[in-house]
Amino acid sequence: MSDLKENLKAQIIEQLNLEDLTPADIQDDAPLFGDQGLGLDSIDALEFIVLLDSNYGIKIADPSEGKEIFHSVNTLADYISKHQ
Amino acid sequence: MYFIQHIESITHQDSFQKENIWNELKPLAGENELISPDYKNYIPVAALRRLSTILRMGITAAKACQEKVPAEFDAISVGTALGCLTDTEKFLVTINTVSGDVLSPTAFIQSTHNTIAGQISLDLKNHAYNMTHTQNALSFEVALKDGLLCIDEGKHSVLVGAADEAIPFLERLRGSLIETTYPFTSGATFMVLSGEKGNSIASIRACNVSFSDKHTETQVEQFLEANHCSLQDVDLILEAGFDFKSKAKNHISFPEYTGFYQSASAFAVHMANDWLINHVNDSRILIVNNLELNKLGLTLISRNEVEA
Amino acid sequence: MRIYVTGYGVISSVGENSEENLLALRSEKTGIKQGKKTYTERFKVGEIHWSNDELVQRFNLTQHASRTAILGMIAAKEAFNGHLLDPEIKTGLISGTSVGGMDVSEIAYKDFLSGESDDLNVYKNHPSGTTSEQIAKELGIDGYVNTISTACSSAANSIMLGARMLLSGQLDRAVVGGTDGLSQFTIAGFRSLMIFDEEWCRPFDETRKGINLGEGAGFLVLETEETIKKTGKKPLAILAGWGNASDAYHQTASSPEGYGATLAMKSALSVAGLKPDDIDYINAHGTATPNNDLSESHGIKTVFGSSIPPFSSTKSYTGHTLAASGGIEAVFAILALNKGLLLPNLNFKQAIEETGLVPVKSYSEGNDIKHILSNSFGFGGNNSTIILSKV
Numbered sequence: 109m110s111d112l113k114e115n116l117k118a119q120i121i122e123q124l125n126l127e128d129l130t131p132a133d134i135q136d137d138a139p140l141f142g143d144q145g146l147g148l149d150s151i152d153a154l155e156f157i158v159l160l161d162s163n164y165g166i167k168i169a170d171p172s173e174g175k176e177i178f179h180s181v182n183t184l185a186d187y188i189s190k191h192q
Numbered sequence: 193m194y195f196i197q198h199i200e201s202i203t204h205q206d207s208f209q210k211e212n213i214w215n216e217l218k219p220l221a222g223e224n225e226l227i228s229p230d231y232k233n234y235i236p237v238a239a240l241r242r243l244s245t246i247l248r249m250g251i252t253a254a255k256a257c258q259e260k261v262p263a264e265f266d267a268i269s270v271g272t273a274l275g276c277l278t279d280t281e282k283f284l285v286t287i288n289t290v291s292g293d294v295l296s297p298t299a300f301i302q303s304t305h306n307t308i309a310g311q312i313s314l315d316l317k318n319h320a321y322n323m324t325h326t327q328n329a330l331s332f333e334v335a336l337k338d339g340l341l342c343i344d345e346g347k348h349s350v351l352v353g354a355a356d357e358a359i360p361f362l363e364r365l366r367g368s369l370i371e372t373t374y375p376f377t378s379g380a381t382f383m384v385l386s387g388e389k390g391n392s393i394a395s396i397r398a399c400n401v402s403f404s405d406k407h408t409e410t411q412v413e414q415f416l417e418a419n420h421c422s423l424q425d426v427d428l429i430l431e432a433g434f435d436f437k438s439k440a441k442n443h444i445s446f447p448e449y450t451g452f453y454q455s456a457s458a459f460a461v462h463m464a465n466d467w468l469i470n471h472v473n474d475s476r477i478l479i480v481n482n483l484e485l486n487k488l489g490l491t492l493i494s495r496n497e498v499e500a
Numbered sequence: 501m502r503i504y505v506t507g508y509g510v511i512s513s514v515g516e517n518s519e520e521n522l523l524a525l526r527s528e529k530t531g532i533k534q535g536k537k538t539y540t541e542r543f544k545v546g547e548i549h550w551s552n553d554e555l556v557q558r559f560n561l562t563q564h565a566s567r568t569a570i571l572g573m574i575a576a577k578e579a580f581n582g583h584l585l586d587p588e589i590k591t592g593l594i595s596g597t598s599v600g601g602m603d604v605s606e607i608a609y610k611d612f613l614s615g616e617s618d619d620l621n622v623y624k625n626h627p628s629g630t631t632s633e634q635i636a637k638e639l640g641i642d643g644y645v646n647t648i649s650t651a652c653s654s655a656a657n658s659i660m661l662g663a664r665m666l667l668s669g670q671l672d673r674a675v676v677g678g679t680d681g682l683s684q685f686t687i688a689g690f691r692s693l694m695i696f697d698e699e700w701c702r703p704f705d706e707t708r709k710g711i712n713l714g715e716g717a718g719f720l721v722l723e724t725e726e727t728i729k730k731t732g733k734k735p736l737a738i739l740a741g742w743g744n745a746s747d748a749y750h751q752t753a754s755s756p757e758g759y760g761a762t763l764a765m766k767s768a769l770s771v772a773g774l775k776p777d778d779i780d781y782i783n784a785h786g787t788a789t790p791n792n793d794l795s796e797s798h799g800i801k802t803v804f805g806s807s808i809p810p811f812s813s814t815k816s817y818t819g820h821t822l823a824a825s826g827g828i829e830a831v832f833a834i835l836a837l838n839k840g841l842l843l844p845n846l847n848f849k850q851a852i853e854e855t856g857l858v859p860v861k862s863y864s865e866g867n868d869i870k871h872i873l874s875n876s877f878g879f880g881g882n883n884s885t886i887i888l889s890k891v
Contacts, residue, residue: 123296125241147238150753154297154694161294171694268746274627275649284606287688288613300689301752301879304598305628305649310880313746319763322746322882323657326600326649328629334646338661341668368620403633404642 113185120181123159124152136181145180153178166191194340194385195392195496197349198260201462202229202249203379204451209256212466219448226378235315242298243311244278246357249380250308251315254351258316261384263349267321267342268309271335271354273328273454275305278359308355321347329432331356332381332458333401333481333489340399343387353382354455370452377451381458389496394468396461397492405486408435412480415490427474428467430460432483442474447483457481457489464493503663503740505888506733507721509578510831511571512818513546513714516558517578521828522835525817528863530846532700532712532819539684544700546714546819547682562638566601567681567715569631573638575717575827576675583673583721585640589730592644592671593636594662595719596654596678598823600628600647603683631679644671649823651878652785653744654678655718656826656886660742662722672727677719677827686822687713693752695789701820703786703813704793704859706850711787714819718827720834737834740871740889741774743767747881753791758799760883761785765803765873768885776804778871779887781842783829784859785875786813787820796875797855809873812845812860826876826884833872833888840867 117131126146139145141152153174160166166188168174177187201207206216208229226249231240234252243251250270258265283299290296301307306324313322321342325335332354339352358376366372385396398419402411416422429440437443446463450456457479464477475498481489511517513531514524524531535545550558552567559574572595585591605626612618624630632647644665648657655678662674680686690696695710702708722739723731745767747760754761769776785796793813800808814832815821821828836843845859870890877883 127241128237149750151242151298151301151751154692157694158294158296161292162290167294273629281609283685283689284609285613287606287684288610293691295688295692297689297692297694300685300692303689304651304880306651306878306880306882307751309650310746310751310882313748313881314751317748319746319748319760321744322650323661323744324649326628326647327632327645328627331629337670341664341670344668345664365620365623369624401644401646402642403636403645 109185109189112188113181116181116184119159119163123155124148134181139180140178164188164192194343194387194396195389196394196396196465197384197386197390197392198257199381199383199462199465200253200256201379201381201459202253203459204377205449212469213462214466214470217449220375220451224375242302244276244302244357245378246276246355247302247308247311249378250353250355251311253380253382254312254353255315257351257382257384261349265318265320265349265351266347267339267350268312268318269323269325269335269339269342269350269352270309271325271331271455272305272308273326273331273356275326276303276307277357279303281359281361328487329454329481329484330401330487330489332455333399333491336399337401339385340396343385348386350385351382352385353380354458355380356453356455358453372452374447374452377453379450379453379456379459381462383461392496394465394493395496397494399491402488403486408482408488411488412490419492421476426476426478428477429480430463430477431480432457435482436480454483461491461493468495501667502725502738503666504723504728504735505720505737505739505834506723506728506735507579507583508719508736508831508834509575510718510828511548511574512716512821512828513548514817518831518835525832525843526863528844528846530817532714539687540682543687544712545682546712546821548715563634565634566625566631567603568597568601568679569625569634571681571715571717572631572635572679575677575679576635576639576719579719579721580639580675589672589727590643591641591673592665593632593639593641593675594646594648594658595632595635596648596658596823597628597631598649598651598654598680599683599685600631601625602685603681606683606685639675641675650882651880652822652825653876653878653882653884654823656876656884657744659720659739659826659830659886660744660884663739663742666722666724672724674722675719676722677717678823679717680715680822680824682713682715697788700847701788701816702847703788703816703845704852704857705848706852708788708790708793710789712819714821716818716821716824716828718824718831720830735891737837738889738891739886741768741772741887742885743771744884747883749881752879754795754877754881756795756798758795758802760881761796761799761875761877762802764883764885765799768873768887772887774871774887777807779809779873780869781836781872782809782811783833783872783874784811784813785877786815788815792877794852794854797852797857801855808857810842810860812843814843816846829874830886830888833874837869837872837888837890839865840869841865842867
């Protein structure tokens with residue numbers, strides 16, 4: 109699981125062009141969206157769908173499902189481990 | 193009269209936020225690159241990570257203009273010839289190389305021409321008239337004409353600008369579709385125009401575009417006559433080509449300074465404005481944009497005190 | 501000074517001229533079906549049956565060009581039919597397009613990527629500005645040519661700019677509108693945004709999922725009162741009002757309350773000197789994306805309060821034709837004005853829960869319609885409204 113989370117962080121940084129961040133800057137439980145977290149927005153949510161599809165073969169058809177799944181690295185890792 | 197309140201350019205010259213760009217300008221020679229300011233000073237990092245060069249240049253130049261004038265822009269008019277080429281090409285590569293059905297949308301979102309003006313309004317939280325014009329080598333002039341019309345209609349603080357970016361792919365078209373000996377370059381120039389004089393030195397008197405095969409010199413004569421002057425009254429001609437080299441008191445072919453991008457005549461306005469600051473005895477400058485065959489953009493700029 | 505419409509032309513998936521489009525509107529027949537071309541066959545699209553070569557032949561065009569330019573030439577030619585070029589009448593052309601000649605350049609670029617030799621000459625059709633120059637050339641217009649590229653509000657903005665150029669005296673007559681051909685680029689683009697419905701689009705319906713893309717072009721000829729005295733043309737409608745505003749909310753989404761939309765509608769009403777009560781029909785932008793239709797509904801409620809005029813989205817007929825939509829829908833509005841039409845919003849079943857707004861559900865003629873408001877909203881928050889009035 110911790111490997112998965114580390115990989116995820118690197119993939120998030122690449123997919124979303126977060127050049128100024130390193131995986132260590134992203135806390136497992138910190139919100140990814142909104143001003144309290146990394147400040148990601150709805151375009152990033154679409155990029156997360158691409159990330160899940162291309163790296164884990166997981167399809168999300170309805171973007172509105174993404175809200176809970178993409179809350180934090182923890183929720184993402186949970187979802188991936190359950191659906192892979 | 194349309195007074196130039198402030199003007200900013202990001203180009204292959206050291207032209208951004210300069211007292212007078214003529215202190216920095218030299219003809220481009222050999223290898224040269226876009227001289228980028230630290231965009232982080234103008235664009236939040238969260239937004240910056242997605243933005244291509246053309247968007248970074250455009251938003252930064254526009255924001256630097258807004259910082260220098262008190263009033264919020266009440267109209268924004270932007271010209272671009274080829275638009276957001278980096279993102280356009282990136283999305284073309286995506287649709288041809290990604291086999292699955294799920295595609296990254298960011299490049300598509302940012303590939304449309306109006307991303308520049310749209311991002312400016314978004315960043316400035318500006319709800320005013322927002323227009324994007326694209327007309328090949330006359331993209332800046334058609335955007336400028338809309339800006340001037342906005343002032344005629346009573347707008348007070350109009351942002352007019354142009355931006356284009358080079359991508360390596362353009363080299364493939366050199367000699368066949370694009371005839372130029374200059375390097376392909378990127379550049380953005382944004383200016384604030386107003387019907388009130390303020391602290392401005394120079395103003396735009398008129399701008400005209402045409403798409404005919406009529407003789408260039410005849411069109412120039414008619415344009416100047418309509419603006420109550422003649423070639424003898426023009427102290428400097430900034431031209432895309434060299435047609436007027438022997439006929440002008442002073443002549444500069446502006447692509448020698450800008451390189452080749454199709455909205456570079458916007459930078460010629462910056463050159464003209466700052467020239468008039470430096471040359472106190474000069475009063476009129478004509479920009480002749482004859483970059484492409486059968487397209488002619490003419491812009492007359494004069495020192496504010498000059499009558500007609 | 502009044503701005504008159506003295507000509508109009510349209511081509512869309514429901515017909516290749518205005519008469520055919522009217523017949524399809526009347527018979528409540530959508531043009532959206534399973535695509536027939538390699539890049540559309542997997543989707544429901546508002547596609548025009550003919551290939552580029554066939555279109556050039558059928559309409560006696562003098563130039564081979566991108567699909568975007570060809571469709572533009574066809575609609576602009578219909579609009580300009582019977583109008584004469586005259587050096588005394590300064591005539592300009594303003595056309596809107598979202599991706600210009602992408603439909604042909606994307607094919608050449610694909611060859612390039614796969615290592616095959618691409619025909620470089622094809623790329624000359626790519627620039628959006630070139631599509632307008634080609635349309636202007638087809639009509640013989642060589643004075644002022646301009647292209648507006650504000651995504652889906654492009655044609656509405658071209659119409660607006662034409663009116664302003666006429667009012668300022670810079671032009672006496674303007675051919676204005678917009679055009680877009682279907683391309684793999686835009687299909688893939690809207691799919692990547694996940695607002696692309698695999699089923700028939702359902703504007704203003706609670707179950708709407710997204711757009712069906714379409715292609716086409718719509719153009720008007722605008723003249724001033726002075727010009728009409730010279731040309732002797734019969735006014736077919738009045739372009740009474742226009743407005744553009746920036747939503748400045750998000751790169752792709754509209755503000756939930758429809759702030760930019762509200763500003764655009766109010767500004768058009770103010771230019772026209774009309775009150776909301778004067779509007780008899782709204783041709784909505786109504787793309788059928790969850791976000792647009794909700795935001796537009798809120799905007800309409802803000803502007804019109806409790807007495808909302810009949811409204812509908814004709815994108816259920818044509819698909820979303822992007823930059824062309826404002827031009828095509830302006831032609832539909834003129835047809836509606838002159839025949840008292842209310843145009844149905846096909847595929848509507850269930851009102852959006854949050855707003856409860858019910859669009860026009862069936863076609864009718866002979867209604868008393870004097871003023872029509874038409875919305876066009878582009879992404880990037882570019883919101884435009886025009887108002888057309890009966891002569």
